[in-house]
Amino acid sequence: MAFTLADLPYAHDALAAHGMSRETLEYHHDLHHKAYVDNGNKLIAGTEWEGKSVEEIVVGTYQAGSVAQNGIFNNASQHWNHAQFWEMMGPGGKAMPGNLEKAITEAFGSVQKFKDDFSAAGAGQFGSGWAWLVKDKDGSLKVTKTENGVNPLCFGQTALLGCDVWEHSYYIDFRNKRPAYLTNFLDKLVNWENVAARLG
Secondary structure, eight states: OOOOOOOOOTTTTTTGGGGGOHHHHHIIIIIIIIIHHHHHHHHHSSSSTTSOHHHHHHHHHHTTSHHHHHHHHHHOOOOOOOOHHHHBOOOOOOOOOOOHHHHHHHHHHHHHHHHHHHHHHHHHHSSSSEEEEEEEETTTTEEEEOOOOOOOOGGTTTEEEEOOGGGTTHHHHTTOOOHHHHHHHIIIBBOOOHHHHHHH
């Protein structure tokens, strides 16, 4: 199954008033994400992974131990990560659904404590990577961080929310202020209805 680059679920300028510019989305989605799709398709052609789902490829090639497999993993995982990322954001800043607010409060003590933990994870990720809110295999909610393109699929977890902390995600709008980008993401960009739907 070839990787495909889906259109953004909103216009390129739909998030501009909320802190993510048209220019960022044009570079990030149209160029960076497209490169993962194009490179991934080249790398899986003629291999055992051709025809597999993105999720199967991510899990199957994680820590596979060969340069070829690692290249496939990097592009497949980053394709998956970004496909989720676009869906996890949206214009409008709607309120967090009650079921999600209840689950987060039970897990972290308060929504603000969750936001603090999530921001700390993203800000504390050295170099490139992601911050996540995940549902673990035992059903508990946790904040995690991963390096480069590693994602919750690799650990059997369900990704509820992910934030890209590679510099290309925020440098146009926030320069080197990653903590400010994370605060803005949580306060103005998250599509909480999408996150709640992932909770199950």
